[in-house]
Amino acid sequence: MPIPLDPADPSDRNTADTIKWQCFKREVYxxxxxxIFHSLRWPARFGEAMACGDKIDRVIHPGIPVKSVDGEESCALTATRAALAKFPCPKCLVCHDSLTKLCGNFQCRTTDNMEKVYKRSITASNKTEAERILQAHGLHATKNFFWSLDHSDPYCSISYDKLHSDDLGKWGKHIWPLLYFEYADGQVFYDILKVHRRTHRLKQYIIQYEQCCEHISNNYEKDFHFSKQHAINHILTEIRQKGATDNYDTRVSEGFHQEAQEAYEQTNRKDTDSQMARIDENQEAIAHIRMTVDNYDKAHHNDTEDQDLGDDAGRNDDQRSTQPTPDNHWMLGSPTNLTSSVVMEHCEGLKGFDKRLRSFLVSSCNVAVGDGPISIRKYQCIYLKYQSHEDWSEGRDILRCNPNFNKESRFDCVLINTDTSEPVPARLQTVFRCFLQSSSFDIVSVKIFKPSNGIPRTRWSGALLYDEARDFKLVMAKSLIRGAHMIEAFNLKEGRFYLNDLIDGDMFLRFGN
Structure with missing residues (x-):
């Protein structure tokens, strides 16, 4: 949509001129x-016969039931007066003083009642009366095009936008700065904030959130009287009408807008579609060539390393096992040189490793182990695929156990599948593959986190506190589920950590929420 450039300094305008300028922008919109949508008018009202995907002819009535826009665009689309108005919400007639009442009931805007307000204003006896009518409903004197497009109610179709309302809005600009500092990337806020929401619990969460905001207002003088705060009032209705918020989130293709803008800047501003398509083709071709060259170099490098090792049998088994298979949900990466269990015990400081490994192979893998050294190849990375408990989609974590990863030691945490109702968190210590005659086994050395009896000075509702074990334990790689995030507890005994079960919906559900 075109945004008219402001020919003057906004600070030089009085209130009347500001309203007039905003109204002009709405009219352009x-x-x-x-x-753009003129051709849909008659088909939307009277229908149009067309062949559907199942090859059956039907009369179709097109419309726009969902509009995915940010806060400013939603006000332009509904021709409302935006944040500073007495009635700023594009969906309902909530007064500005009641924006913090997240569970209140307010009159909804509809095409019928807003069109009546507009007609009353244009037939008013004078401009003052017309302005009073419009101001009492937070409207501009703009004839909304979507009133005339059937099945496209502008107020009902405006949808809750997580990116601008939550990640860049309430969380990113208002709450997070109170805790730490400001970011500028909505995706960063999304990664921090991601937590599962279900409609049967959402209303209670909203009540708790309203109470927390009231506490913040009283103690930190934070004013929550803004439209994005009030937007939560409509979220339950939005989900019931339109499904999950992912269906109408403006995050989709948000990054592509910048890419398209960069391509547009390289054109001559005439017949830009074909030029932008060619620019995109060239970029894709260059990326494909670059990826092919990189893959070749990587494969050539790995082949050279394997030839230098000189262990053909171990090498072939190693290469076969590192490839993903339908039966395995894990894959090992960043291999090191071939070694033995005895060398591992002395070089890695794993007391009793050789003896414990032999016992573990007999009990867990049901294989015979001779008296000679067990051949081992260490890996510094493991890829885990898992199925989300939230929506059953496939996820993947890349976990490191590397004493020198970008000049820092990095030993990531993982969830282990046990007989308990909830998975057990642990810290990766060593990931390795054992070679026994014609078979190989992927095994992981971990330090288990056990529930702590410690009492933190600041207690968090539902917080899970753990103590990290000092001794290692061996588990099969197939027992690993996915990565975990353990947060070191301050002002407590060393080795105590909080489990972060809010990194995403899957983690939230795995721990009984």
């Missing part, structure tokens, strides 16, 4: 929308 809806005139353009009328041109």
């Amino acid at each position: 809806h005139k353009v929308a009328e041109v």
Whole structure:
């Protein structure tokens, strides 16, 4: 949509001029929308016969039931007066003083009642009366194009936008700065904030959130009277009408806008579609060539390393086992040189490793182990695929156990599948593959986190506190589930950690929420 450039300094305008300028921008918006969607008007009202995907002819009535826009665009689309108005919400007639009442009931805007307000204003006896009518409903004197497009109610179709309302909005600009500092990337906020929401519990969460905001207002003088805060009031209705918020989130293709803008800047501003398509083709071709060269170099490097090792049998078994298979949900990466269990015990400081490994192979793998050294190859990375408990989609974690990863030691944490109702968190210590005659086994040395009896000075509702074991334990790689995030507890005994079960919906559900 075109945004008219402001020819003057906004600070030089009085209130009347500001309203007039905003109204002008709304009129431009809806005139353009009328041109874009004009061809849908008659089919939306009277229908149009067309062959559907199942080859059956039907009369179709097109419309726009969902509009994915940010806060400013939603006000332009509904021709409302935005944040500073007495009634700023594009979906309902909530007064500005009631924006913090997240569970209140407010009159909804509809095409019928807003069109009536507009008609009353244009037939008013004078400009003052017309302005009073419009101001009492937070409207501009703009004829909304979507009133005339059936199945496209502008107020009902405006949708809750997680990116701008939550990640860049309430969380990123208002709450997170109180805790730490500001970011500028909505995806960063999304990664921090991601937690599962289910409709049967969401209302209670909203009540708790409202109470927390009231506490923050009283103790930190934070004002929550803004439209994005009030938008939560509509979220339950949005989900019931339109499904999960992912269906109408503006995050989709948000990054592509910048890419398209960069391509546009390389054109001559005439017949840009074909030029931008060619630019995109060239970029894809260059990326494909670069990826092919990189893959070749990587494969050539690995082949050279394997030839230098000189252990053909171990090498072939190693290469076969590192490839992903339908039966394995894990894959090992960053291999080191071939070694033995005895060398591992002395070089890695794993007391009793050789003896414990032999006992573990007999009990867990049901294989005979001779008296000679056990051939081992260490790996410094493991890839874990898992199925989300939230939506059953496939996820993947890349976990490191490397004493020198970018000049820092890095030993990631993982969840282990046990007989308990909840998975057990542990810290990776060593990931390795044992070679026994014609078979190989992927095994992981970990330090288990056990529930702690410690009492933190600041207690968090539902916080899970753990003590990290000092001794290692051997587990099969197939027992690993996915990565975990353990947060070191301050002002407590060393080796105590909080489990972060809010990194995503899957983790939230795995721990009984």
